[in-house]
Amino acid sequence: MPNENIIAKDIKLAKYAGFCYGVKRAVETAKKLKAENPNKDVFVLGELIHNTHVIHDLEKLGIRTLTEIPENGEGICVIRSHGESPEVIEKIKQAGFELVDLTCPDVKKVQQKAIELAKDNYFVVIVGKEEHPEVIAIKANAKLWSENVIVAASPEQLVPYKDQIKSHKRVGVVVQTTQRIATLNSIVEYLTSISKELHIANTICASTSMRQSEAKELAQESDLVIVVGSKKSANTTHLAEILKDITKTIHIENADELNEYNELIKNSIKISVTAGASTPQDIIDDVLNKLRKEK
Template sequence: MNVMVAEHIGFCFGVMRALNIAKKTKERTDKPVFTLGPLIHNPQAVHELEELGIHPINSLDEAPGGILIIRSHGVPPDVIEKAKEKGFEIVDATCPFVKRVQEYARKLCEEGYRVIVVGEENHPEVIGIIGHTGGKAEAMNKRRIPVIEDRDRIGMVAQTTQSIENLKLAISYVVERVKELKVYNTICNATYMRQQSTKLLAKEVDLMLVVGGKMSANTSRLVEIARNEGCETYHIETKEDIDPAWFSGKITVGVASGTSTPDWVIKDVVEYIKNL
Protein backbone atom coordinates (compact mmCIF):
# COMPACT_ATOMS: atom_id res chain seq x y z
CA MET A 1 0.00 0.00 0.00
CA ASN A 2 1.37 3.39 -1.01
CA VAL A 3 1.17 5.87 1.89
CA MET A 4 1.47 9.63 1.52
CA VAL A 5 1.77 11.81 4.63
CA ALA A 6 0.59 15.43 4.71
CA GLU A 7 3.37 18.01 4.60
CA HIS A 8 2.24 19.66 7.84
CA ILE A 9 1.36 17.19 10.57
CA GLY A 10 1.59 16.56 14.33
CA PHE A 11 1.94 18.87 17.32
CA CYS A 12 1.73 22.62 16.88
CA PHE A 13 3.71 25.12 18.96
CA GLY A 14 0.87 25.72 21.43
CA VAL A 15 0.39 22.01 22.14
CA MET A 16 4.14 21.34 22.56
CA ARG A 17 4.37 24.36 24.86
CA ALA A 18 1.46 23.19 27.02
CA LEU A 19 2.88 19.66 27.34
CA ASN A 20 6.32 21.00 28.26
CA ILE A 21 4.83 23.34 30.87
CA ALA A 22 2.87 20.47 32.40
CA LYS A 23 5.85 18.11 32.54
CA LYS A 24 8.22 20.74 33.98
CA THR A 25 5.62 21.71 36.58
CA LYS A 26 5.39 18.12 37.76
CA GLU A 27 9.18 17.78 37.87
CA ARG A 28 9.59 20.78 40.20
CA THR A 29 6.99 19.92 42.83
CA ASP A 30 5.71 17.27 45.20
CA LYS A 31 2.27 18.90 45.24
CA PRO A 32 -0.62 17.23 43.40
CA VAL A 33 -0.90 18.55 39.83
CA PHE A 34 -4.17 18.83 37.93
CA THR A 35 -5.43 20.20 34.64
CA LEU A 36 -8.90 21.71 34.41
CA GLY A 37 -10.29 19.53 31.67
CA PRO A 38 -7.89 17.71 29.32
CA LEU A 39 -4.76 19.78 28.69
CA ILE A 40 -5.15 19.08 24.97
CA HIS A 41 -7.80 17.19 22.99
CA ASN A 42 -5.92 13.92 22.55
CA PRO A 43 -6.66 10.91 24.80
CA GLN A 44 -3.27 9.26 24.21
CA ALA A 45 -1.32 12.39 25.20
CA VAL A 46 -3.57 12.93 28.23
CA HIS A 47 -3.02 9.31 29.31
CA GLU A 48 0.75 9.84 29.16
CA LEU A 49 0.36 12.87 31.43
CA GLU A 50 -1.73 10.83 33.87
CA GLU A 51 1.06 8.26 34.06
CA LEU A 52 3.36 11.12 35.11
CA GLY A 53 0.90 12.10 37.84
CA ILE A 54 -0.85 14.98 36.05
CA HIS A 55 -4.57 14.37 36.34
CA PRO A 56 -7.47 16.11 34.56
CA ILE A 57 -10.44 17.25 36.61
CA ASN A 58 -13.73 18.57 35.29
CA SER A 59 -14.58 20.72 38.29
CA LEU A 60 -12.60 22.66 40.88
CA ASP A 61 -14.54 20.73 43.53
CA GLU A 62 -12.90 17.46 42.43
CA ALA A 63 -9.56 18.35 44.01
CA PRO A 64 -8.67 19.71 47.45
CA GLY A 65 -5.95 21.99 46.11
CA GLY A 66 -2.47 21.78 44.67
CA ILE A 67 -1.29 23.07 41.32
CA LEU A 68 -3.85 23.72 38.59
CA ILE A 69 -2.63 23.92 35.01
CA ILE A 70 -4.86 25.94 32.69
CA ARG A 71 -5.45 23.98 29.51
CA SER A 72 -4.12 25.13 26.13
CA HIS A 73 -7.63 26.24 25.13
CA GLY A 74 -7.79 28.79 27.94
CA VAL A 75 -10.61 29.50 30.42
CA PRO A 76 -12.75 32.50 31.40
CA PRO A 77 -11.07 34.87 33.92
CA ASP A 78 -13.60 34.08 36.64
CA VAL A 79 -12.55 30.42 36.60
CA ILE A 80 -8.98 31.39 37.48
CA GLU A 81 -10.21 33.66 40.27
CA LYS A 82 -12.35 30.88 41.73
CA ALA A 83 -9.40 28.47 41.58
CA LYS A 84 -7.20 30.95 43.46
CA GLU A 85 -9.91 31.37 46.09
CA LYS A 86 -9.87 27.59 46.59
CA GLY A 87 -6.14 27.69 47.20
CA PHE A 88 -4.85 26.38 43.88
CA GLU A 89 -1.51 27.56 42.55
CA ILE A 90 -2.15 28.53 38.92
CA VAL A 91 0.11 27.58 36.03
CA ASP A 92 -1.19 29.03 32.78
CA ALA A 93 -0.56 26.85 29.72
CA THR A 94 -3.02 28.73 27.50
CA CYS A 95 -1.73 28.84 23.93
CA PRO A 96 -0.32 32.34 23.21
CA PHE A 97 -2.36 32.47 20.00
CA VAL A 98 -5.54 31.78 21.98
CA LYS A 99 -4.53 34.53 24.42
CA ARG A 100 -4.28 36.89 21.46
CA VAL A 101 -7.88 36.09 20.47
CA GLN A 102 -9.02 36.67 24.05
CA GLU A 103 -7.31 40.08 24.03
CA TYR A 104 -8.78 41.09 20.66
CA ALA A 105 -12.28 40.11 21.80
CA ARG A 106 -11.91 42.06 25.04
CA LYS A 107 -10.57 45.09 23.15
CA LEU A 108 -13.42 45.03 20.63
CA CYS A 109 -15.94 44.83 23.44
CA GLU A 110 -14.35 47.80 25.20
CA GLU A 111 -14.47 49.77 21.94
CA GLY A 112 -18.23 49.31 21.84
CA TYR A 113 -18.47 46.60 19.20
CA ARG A 114 -20.93 43.76 19.32
CA VAL A 115 -18.44 40.89 19.36
CA ILE A 116 -18.93 37.72 17.34
CA VAL A 117 -16.68 34.70 17.73
CA VAL A 118 -16.72 32.43 14.67
CA GLY A 119 -16.56 29.01 16.30
CA GLU A 120 -18.33 26.26 18.18
CA GLU A 121 -20.21 27.66 21.16
CA ASN A 122 -19.51 24.62 23.39
CA HIS A 123 -15.80 24.42 22.62
CA PRO A 124 -13.63 25.36 25.64
CA GLU A 125 -11.62 27.86 23.60
CA VAL A 126 -14.75 29.74 22.55
CA ILE A 127 -16.16 29.61 26.09
CA GLY A 128 -12.91 31.15 27.31
CA ILE A 129 -12.92 33.87 24.65
CA ILE A 130 -16.50 34.83 25.46
CA GLY A 131 -15.58 34.86 29.14
CA HIS A 132 -12.93 37.51 28.45
CA THR A 133 -15.69 39.83 27.21
CA GLY A 134 -17.68 39.37 30.40
CA GLY A 135 -20.05 37.03 28.58
CA LYS A 136 -21.06 39.69 26.05
CA ALA A 137 -19.62 38.07 22.91
CA GLU A 138 -21.64 35.59 20.84
CA ALA A 139 -20.62 32.45 18.99
CA MET A 140 -21.43 32.11 15.30
CA ASN A 141 -21.34 28.96 13.19
CA LYS A 142 -23.41 27.15 10.56
CA ARG A 143 -25.93 26.03 13.19
CA ARG A 144 -25.95 29.25 15.18
CA ILE A 145 -26.44 32.45 13.18
CA PRO A 146 -27.07 35.62 15.22
CA VAL A 147 -29.70 38.11 14.12
CA ILE A 148 -27.78 41.10 12.74
CA GLU A 149 -29.27 44.60 12.53
CA ASP A 150 -27.96 47.37 10.27
CA ARG A 151 -27.22 49.65 13.23
CA ASP A 152 -24.90 47.08 14.78
CA ARG A 153 -21.15 47.75 14.92
CA ILE A 154 -19.73 44.27 14.62
CA GLY A 155 -16.31 43.12 15.77
CA MET A 156 -15.30 39.61 14.73
CA VAL A 157 -12.66 37.10 15.78
CA ALA A 158 -12.35 33.39 15.06
CA GLN A 159 -11.67 30.28 17.08
CA THR A 160 -8.04 29.49 16.23
CA THR A 161 -8.92 26.10 14.73
CA GLN A 162 -11.68 27.34 12.41
CA SER A 163 -11.31 26.96 8.65
CA ILE A 164 -10.71 30.05 6.55
CA GLU A 165 -13.80 29.08 4.56
CA ASN A 166 -16.00 29.33 7.66
CA LEU A 167 -14.55 32.73 8.53
CA LYS A 168 -15.16 33.96 4.98
CA LEU A 169 -18.77 32.77 5.15
CA ALA A 170 -19.32 34.60 8.42
CA ILE A 171 -17.76 37.80 7.07
CA SER A 172 -19.83 37.72 3.88
CA TYR A 173 -23.03 37.15 5.86
CA VAL A 174 -22.40 40.02 8.28
CA VAL A 175 -20.88 42.57 5.89
CA GLU A 176 -24.07 42.66 3.80
CA ARG A 177 -26.10 43.61 6.88
CA VAL A 178 -24.05 46.28 8.65
CA LYS A 179 -22.17 49.47 7.85
CA GLU A 180 -19.25 48.75 10.18
CA LEU A 181 -17.42 45.45 10.54
CA LYS A 182 -14.00 45.05 12.15
CA VAL A 183 -12.38 41.64 11.71
CA TYR A 184 -9.30 40.08 13.24
CA ASN A 185 -8.26 36.93 11.39
CA THR A 186 -7.21 34.89 14.42
CA ILE A 187 -7.02 31.47 12.75
CA CYS A 188 -3.73 29.93 13.84
CA ASN A 189 -1.14 29.60 11.06
CA ALA A 190 -0.32 26.03 12.10
CA THR A 191 -4.01 25.17 11.75
CA TYR A 192 -4.20 26.86 8.36
CA MET A 193 -1.10 25.05 7.05
CA ARG A 194 -2.49 21.68 8.15
CA GLN A 195 -5.80 22.45 6.48
CA GLN A 196 -4.10 23.41 3.23
CA SER A 197 -1.81 20.36 3.16
CA THR A 198 -4.77 18.08 3.93
CA LYS A 199 -6.77 19.66 1.10
CA LEU A 200 -3.93 19.15 -1.38
CA LEU A 201 -3.29 15.57 -0.27
CA ALA A 202 -6.98 14.63 -0.52
CA LYS A 203 -6.85 15.49 -4.21
CA GLU A 204 -4.05 12.98 -4.82
CA VAL A 205 -5.10 9.86 -2.91
CA ASP A 206 -7.84 7.22 -2.98
CA LEU A 207 -8.47 7.26 0.78
CA MET A 208 -7.68 9.64 3.65
CA LEU A 209 -7.09 8.80 7.30
CA VAL A 210 -7.12 11.78 9.63
CA VAL A 211 -5.50 10.92 12.95
CA GLY A 212 -6.48 12.71 16.15
CA GLY A 213 -8.76 12.87 19.16
CA LYS A 214 -12.47 12.59 18.47
CA MET A 215 -12.99 15.73 20.60
CA SER A 216 -10.36 17.69 18.67
CA ALA A 217 -11.98 20.53 16.73
CA ASN A 218 -9.04 21.04 14.39
CA THR A 219 -8.89 17.32 13.58
CA SER A 220 -12.61 17.24 12.81
CA ARG A 221 -12.09 20.24 10.53
CA LEU A 222 -9.47 18.29 8.55
CA VAL A 223 -11.93 15.43 8.10
CA GLU A 224 -14.51 17.88 6.77
CA ILE A 225 -11.97 19.46 4.40
CA ALA A 226 -10.84 16.11 2.97
CA ARG A 227 -14.42 14.95 2.45
CA ASN A 228 -15.27 18.21 0.72
CA GLU A 229 -12.62 17.28 -1.85
CA GLY A 230 -14.62 14.14 -2.62
CA CYS A 231 -12.12 11.82 -0.94
CA GLU A 232 -13.29 8.88 1.18
CA THR A 233 -12.12 9.88 4.64
CA TYR A 234 -12.06 8.33 8.12
CA HIS A 235 -11.34 9.98 11.47
CA ILE A 236 -9.30 7.66 13.68
CA GLU A 237 -7.54 8.08 17.02
CA THR A 238 -5.10 5.16 16.76
CA LYS A 239 -4.26 2.24 14.48
CA GLU A 240 -6.74 0.13 16.46
CA ASP A 241 -9.58 2.11 14.83
CA ILE A 242 -8.58 1.05 11.32
CA ASP A 243 -10.79 -1.36 9.38
CA PRO A 244 -8.73 -3.24 6.74
CA ALA A 245 -11.85 -3.41 4.56
CA TRP A 246 -11.47 0.35 3.91
CA PHE A 247 -8.45 -0.34 1.71
CA SER A 248 -10.10 -2.74 -0.72
CA GLY A 249 -9.37 -1.54 -4.24
CA LYS A 250 -7.33 1.42 -2.98
CA ILE A 251 -3.81 2.12 -4.22
CA THR A 252 -2.74 5.27 -2.41
CA VAL A 253 -3.67 6.31 1.13
CA GLY A 254 -3.15 9.75 2.62
CA VAL A 255 -2.49 10.40 6.31
CA ALA A 256 -3.08 13.75 8.00
CA SER A 257 -3.39 14.70 11.64
CA GLY A 258 -4.61 17.39 13.98
CA THR A 259 -2.31 19.69 15.94
CA SER A 260 -2.63 17.64 19.14
CA THR A 261 -1.73 14.21 17.74
CA PRO A 262 1.54 12.68 19.05
CA ASP A 263 4.16 11.69 16.47
CA TRP A 264 4.28 8.12 17.77
CA VAL A 265 0.55 7.66 17.11
CA ILE A 266 0.98 8.91 13.52
CA LYS A 267 3.99 6.62 12.96
CA ASP A 268 2.06 3.60 14.27
CA VAL A 269 -0.76 4.33 11.81
CA VAL A 270 1.62 4.72 8.85
CA GLU A 271 3.47 1.49 9.67
CA TYR A 272 0.22 -0.40 10.11
CA ILE A 273 -1.01 0.66 6.66
CA LYS A 274 2.31 -0.18 5.00
CA ASN A 275 2.15 -3.70 6.43
CA LEU A 276 -1.36 -4.46 5.21
Protein backbone atom coordinates in the same frame (compact mmCIF):
# COMPACT_ATOMS: atom_id res chain seq x y z
CA MET B 1 9.33 -13.62 -9.51
CA PRO B 2 7.39 -10.50 -8.47
CA ASN B 3 3.66 -10.47 -9.16
CA GLU B 4 3.21 -7.83 -11.87
CA ASN B 5 -0.45 -7.36 -10.94
CA ILE B 6 0.43 -5.90 -7.57
CA ILE B 7 0.82 -2.10 -7.72
CA ALA B 8 2.88 -0.65 -4.90
CA LYS B 9 1.04 1.78 -2.69
CA ASP B 10 2.27 5.34 -2.32
CA ILE B 11 1.87 6.28 1.35
CA LYS B 12 2.64 9.85 2.38
CA LEU B 13 2.67 11.53 5.77
CA ALA B 14 1.80 15.21 5.98
CA LYS B 15 4.53 17.49 7.29
CA TYR B 16 2.09 19.29 9.62
CA ALA B 17 0.63 16.23 11.32
CA GLY B 18 0.31 15.83 15.08
CA PHE B 19 1.07 18.14 18.01
CA CYS B 20 1.03 21.86 17.26
CA TYR B 21 3.38 24.09 19.23
CA GLY B 22 0.66 25.15 21.71
CA VAL B 23 -0.16 21.55 22.61
CA LYS B 24 3.51 20.53 22.70
CA ARG B 25 4.25 23.43 25.03
CA ALA B 26 1.34 22.51 27.34
CA VAL B 27 2.27 18.80 27.57
CA GLU B 28 6.00 19.44 28.02
CA THR B 29 5.51 22.19 30.61
CA ALA B 30 3.06 20.10 32.65
CA LYS B 31 5.56 17.21 32.72
CA LYS B 32 8.40 19.57 33.65
CA LEU B 33 6.33 21.10 36.46
CA LYS B 34 5.73 17.67 37.99
CA ALA B 35 9.39 16.68 37.59
CA GLU B 36 10.52 19.88 39.29
CA ASN B 37 7.89 19.62 42.04
CA PRO B 38 7.74 15.92 42.91
CA ASN B 39 6.19 16.62 46.31
CA LYS B 40 3.42 18.86 45.01
CA ASP B 41 0.13 17.77 43.47
CA VAL B 42 -0.15 18.89 39.85
CA PHE B 43 -3.66 19.24 38.39
CA VAL B 44 -4.98 20.32 35.02
CA LEU B 45 -8.42 21.89 34.84
CA GLY B 46 -10.14 19.82 32.12
CA GLU B 47 -8.27 17.36 29.89
CA LEU B 48 -4.92 18.86 28.88
CA ILE B 49 -5.52 17.62 25.32
CA HIS B 50 -8.26 15.55 23.69
CA ASN B 51 -6.40 12.28 23.74
CA THR B 52 -7.09 9.47 26.21
CA HIS B 53 -3.67 7.99 25.53
CA VAL B 54 -1.83 11.15 26.59
CA ILE B 55 -4.15 11.72 29.58
CA HIS B 56 -3.32 8.19 30.88
CA ASP B 57 0.41 8.84 30.45
CA LEU B 58 0.10 12.10 32.37
CA GLU B 59 -1.83 10.37 35.15
CA LYS B 60 0.94 7.80 35.44
CA LEU B 61 3.33 10.72 36.05
CA GLY B 62 1.01 12.07 38.74
CA ILE B 63 -0.59 14.86 36.68
CA ARG B 64 -4.30 14.62 37.31
CA THR B 65 -7.32 16.08 35.53
CA LEU B 66 -9.75 18.17 37.56
CA THR B 67 -13.34 18.18 36.32
CA GLU B 68 -14.33 20.99 38.71
CA ILE B 69 -12.61 23.39 41.07
CA PRO B 70 -12.86 22.28 44.69
CA GLU B 71 -13.58 24.83 47.41
CA ASN B 72 -10.13 24.27 48.90
CA GLY B 73 -7.15 23.12 46.90
CA GLU B 74 -3.46 22.59 47.32
CA GLY B 75 -0.64 22.24 44.79
CA ILE B 76 -0.39 23.48 41.22
CA CYS B 77 -3.35 23.94 38.90
CA VAL B 78 -2.61 24.27 35.19
CA ILE B 79 -4.76 26.15 32.69
CA ARG B 80 -4.63 24.25 29.41
CA SER B 81 -4.01 25.71 25.94
CA HIS B 82 -7.73 26.52 25.38
CA GLY B 83 -7.62 29.23 28.05
CA GLU B 84 -10.18 30.00 30.77
CA SER B 85 -12.53 32.79 31.77
CA PRO B 86 -11.31 35.41 34.30
CA GLU B 87 -13.94 34.07 36.72
CA VAL B 88 -12.52 30.52 36.60
CA ILE B 89 -8.97 31.82 36.99
CA GLU B 90 -10.04 33.75 40.09
CA LYS B 91 -11.78 30.66 41.52
CA ILE B 92 -8.61 28.59 41.12
CA LYS B 93 -6.61 31.20 43.01
CA GLN B 94 -9.29 31.57 45.69
CA ALA B 95 -9.27 27.81 46.24
CA GLY B 96 -5.60 28.08 47.19
CA PHE B 97 -3.91 26.59 44.12
CA GLU B 98 -0.72 27.91 42.57
CA LEU B 99 -1.82 28.85 39.07
CA VAL B 100 0.21 28.05 35.94
CA ASP B 101 -1.38 29.49 32.83
CA LEU B 102 -0.54 27.48 29.68
CA THR B 103 -3.08 29.21 27.44
CA CYS B 104 -1.63 29.05 23.92
CA PRO B 105 -0.24 32.47 22.92
CA ASP B 106 -2.38 32.29 19.75
CA VAL B 107 -5.51 31.79 21.87
CA LYS B 108 -4.47 34.73 24.07
CA LYS B 109 -4.31 36.88 20.94
CA VAL B 110 -7.96 36.04 20.13
CA GLN B 111 -9.00 36.88 23.69
CA GLN B 112 -7.14 40.20 23.47
CA LYS B 113 -8.67 41.05 20.10
CA ALA B 114 -12.19 40.26 21.36
CA ILE B 115 -11.60 42.43 24.44
CA GLU B 116 -10.30 45.28 22.25
CA LEU B 117 -13.37 45.13 20.00
CA ALA B 118 -15.74 44.96 22.96
CA LYS B 119 -14.03 47.95 24.61
CA ASP B 120 -14.27 49.91 21.35
CA ASN B 121 -18.02 49.38 21.32
CA TYR B 122 -18.16 46.91 18.44
CA PHE B 123 -20.90 44.29 18.32
CA VAL B 124 -18.64 41.25 18.71
CA VAL B 125 -19.21 38.01 16.80
CA ILE B 126 -17.06 35.03 17.79
CA VAL B 127 -16.97 32.40 15.04
CA GLY B 128 -17.01 28.96 16.63
CA LYS B 129 -19.12 26.55 18.60
CA GLU B 130 -20.78 27.90 21.73
CA GLU B 131 -19.76 24.86 23.81
CA HIS B 132 -16.06 24.84 22.76
CA PRO B 133 -13.88 25.62 25.83
CA GLU B 134 -11.76 28.10 23.90
CA VAL B 135 -14.90 29.94 22.74
CA ILE B 136 -16.34 29.98 26.27
CA ALA B 137 -13.15 31.67 27.51
CA ILE B 138 -12.99 34.21 24.64
CA LYS B 139 -16.62 35.14 25.20
CA ALA B 140 -16.22 35.47 28.98
CA ASN B 141 -13.21 37.78 28.51
CA ALA B 142 -15.03 40.03 26.03
CA LYS B 143 -18.22 40.03 28.11
CA LEU B 144 -16.39 41.82 30.90
CA TRP B 145 -16.42 44.88 28.65
CA SER B 146 -19.67 44.65 26.74
CA GLU B 147 -23.02 42.85 26.65
CA ASN B 148 -22.92 42.78 22.86
CA VAL B 149 -20.92 39.59 22.36
CA ILE B 150 -22.33 36.55 20.60
CA VAL B 151 -21.10 33.22 19.20
CA ALA B 152 -22.06 31.77 15.82
CA ALA B 153 -20.94 28.68 13.96
CA SER B 154 -23.00 29.46 10.84
CA PRO B 155 -24.87 32.41 9.24
CA GLU B 156 -28.16 30.78 10.32
CA GLN B 157 -27.18 31.24 13.94
CA LEU B 158 -26.86 34.99 13.33
CA VAL B 159 -30.40 35.40 12.04
CA PRO B 160 -31.99 35.92 15.51
CA TYR B 161 -29.54 38.82 16.05
CA LYS B 162 -30.19 40.45 12.68
CA ASP B 163 -31.98 43.54 14.03
CA GLN B 164 -29.49 44.00 16.84
CA ILE B 165 -26.57 43.81 14.37
CA LYS B 166 -28.29 46.19 11.94
CA SER B 167 -28.84 48.77 14.64
CA HIS B 168 -25.21 48.63 15.76
CA LYS B 169 -22.75 51.03 14.13
CA ARG B 170 -19.82 48.63 13.99
CA VAL B 171 -19.46 44.86 13.97
CA GLY B 172 -16.23 43.04 14.83
CA VAL B 173 -15.43 39.40 14.11
CA VAL B 174 -12.90 37.07 15.73
CA VAL B 175 -12.51 33.35 15.02
CA GLN B 176 -11.80 30.36 17.25
CA THR B 177 -8.28 29.30 16.30
CA THR B 178 -9.08 25.93 14.67
CA GLN B 179 -12.15 26.91 12.65
CA ARG B 180 -12.52 26.29 8.92
CA ILE B 181 -11.88 29.31 6.71
CA ALA B 182 -15.08 28.40 4.80
CA THR B 183 -17.11 28.91 8.00
CA LEU B 184 -15.55 32.34 8.56
CA ASN B 185 -16.21 33.30 4.92
CA SER B 186 -19.89 32.32 5.06
CA ILE B 187 -20.40 34.34 8.25
CA VAL B 188 -18.56 37.36 6.84
CA GLU B 189 -20.69 37.19 3.69
CA TYR B 190 -23.88 37.32 5.75
CA LEU B 191 -22.60 40.09 8.02
CA THR B 192 -21.55 42.18 5.03
CA SER B 193 -25.15 42.18 3.87
CA ILE B 194 -26.52 43.48 7.20
CA SER B 195 -23.84 45.60 8.85
CA LYS B 196 -22.71 49.17 8.26
CA GLU B 197 -19.07 48.76 9.22
CA LEU B 198 -17.36 45.40 9.55
CA HIS B 199 -13.98 44.62 11.11
CA ILE B 200 -12.67 41.08 10.57
CA ALA B 201 -9.80 39.62 12.58
CA ASN B 202 -8.90 36.29 11.03
CA THR B 203 -7.58 34.65 14.19
CA ILE B 204 -7.38 31.09 12.84
CA CYS B 205 -3.91 30.14 14.10
CA ALA B 206 -0.96 29.68 11.73
CA SER B 207 -0.57 26.05 12.76
CA THR B 208 -4.19 25.28 11.80
CA SER B 209 -3.93 27.20 8.50
CA MET B 210 -0.75 25.39 7.47
CA ARG B 211 -2.13 21.99 8.49
CA GLN B 212 -5.37 22.56 6.57
CA SER B 213 -3.77 23.93 3.39
CA GLU B 214 -1.13 21.21 3.23
CA ALA B 215 -3.76 18.50 3.80
CA LYS B 216 -5.95 19.99 1.04
CA GLU B 217 -3.04 19.79 -1.41
CA LEU B 218 -2.30 16.21 -0.39
CA ALA B 219 -5.97 15.28 -0.73
CA GLN B 220 -6.01 16.57 -4.30
CA GLU B 221 -3.42 14.00 -5.31
CA SER B 222 -4.65 11.12 -3.11
CA ASP B 223 -7.18 8.33 -3.57
CA LEU B 224 -7.64 8.21 0.17
CA VAL B 225 -6.76 10.45 3.12
CA ILE B 226 -6.56 9.09 6.63
CA VAL B 227 -7.05 11.64 9.40
CA VAL B 228 -5.77 10.43 12.75
CA GLY B 229 -7.01 11.89 16.03
CA SER B 230 -9.68 11.95 18.68
CA LYS B 231 -13.29 12.32 17.54
CA LYS B 232 -13.68 14.75 20.48
CA SER B 233 -11.02 17.04 19.00
CA ALA B 234 -12.56 19.96 17.09
CA ASN B 235 -9.49 20.64 14.95
CA THR B 236 -9.22 16.99 13.86
CA THR B 237 -12.93 16.84 13.01
CA HIS B 238 -12.69 20.08 11.01
CA LEU B 239 -9.72 18.69 9.11
CA ALA B 240 -11.64 15.53 8.17
CA GLU B 241 -14.68 17.61 7.11
CA ILE B 242 -12.55 19.78 4.80
CA LEU B 243 -10.86 16.78 3.16
CA LYS B 244 -14.11 14.87 2.65
CA ASP B 245 -15.11 17.54 0.11
CA ILE B 246 -11.95 16.78 -1.90
CA THR B 247 -11.38 13.01 -1.80
CA LYS B 248 -12.30 9.85 0.10
CA THR B 249 -11.44 10.53 3.73
CA ILE B 250 -11.61 8.46 6.87
CA HIS B 251 -11.20 9.70 10.44
CA ILE B 252 -9.74 7.16 12.84
CA GLU B 253 -8.54 7.41 16.43
CA ASN B 254 -5.86 4.67 16.23
CA ALA B 255 -4.32 1.97 14.01
CA ASP B 256 -6.84 -0.70 15.13
CA GLU B 257 -9.64 1.24 13.48
CA LEU B 258 -7.97 0.71 10.09
CA ASN B 259 -9.46 -2.81 10.16
CA GLU B 260 -12.90 -1.33 9.49
CA TYR B 261 -11.64 0.04 6.17
CA ASN B 262 -9.69 -2.92 4.76
CA GLU B 263 -11.51 -2.93 1.44
CA LEU B 264 -11.17 0.81 0.90
CA ILE B 265 -7.46 0.72 1.74
CA LYS B 266 -6.92 -2.28 -0.54
CA ASN B 267 -8.48 -0.38 -3.44
CA SER B 268 -6.47 2.83 -2.89
CA ILE B 269 -3.02 3.39 -4.34
CA LYS B 270 -2.17 6.93 -3.24
CA ILE B 271 -2.81 7.23 0.47
CA SER B 272 -2.02 10.31 2.59
CA VAL B 273 -1.98 10.42 6.35
CA THR B 274 -2.50 13.55 8.40
CA ALA B 275 -3.36 14.14 12.04
CA GLY B 276 -4.92 16.68 14.38
CA ALA B 277 -3.03 18.99 16.74
CA SER B 278 -3.63 16.71 19.73
CA THR B 279 -2.52 13.43 18.13
CA PRO B 280 0.70 11.98 19.63
CA GLN B 281 3.48 10.89 17.25
CA ASP B 282 3.39 7.23 18.40
CA ILE B 283 -0.25 6.87 17.31
CA ILE B 284 0.61 8.34 13.89
CA ASP B 285 3.59 5.96 13.64
CA ASP B 286 1.36 2.95 14.48
CA VAL B 287 -1.01 3.90 11.66
CA LEU B 288 1.86 4.30 9.17
CA ASN B 289 3.47 1.01 10.21
CA LYS B 290 0.23 -0.89 9.86
CA LEU B 291 -0.45 0.62 6.44
CA ARG B 292 3.08 -0.18 5.27
CA LYS B 293 2.83 -3.76 6.50
CA GLU B 294 -0.35 -4.30 4.54
CA LYS B 295 1.10 -2.67 1.44
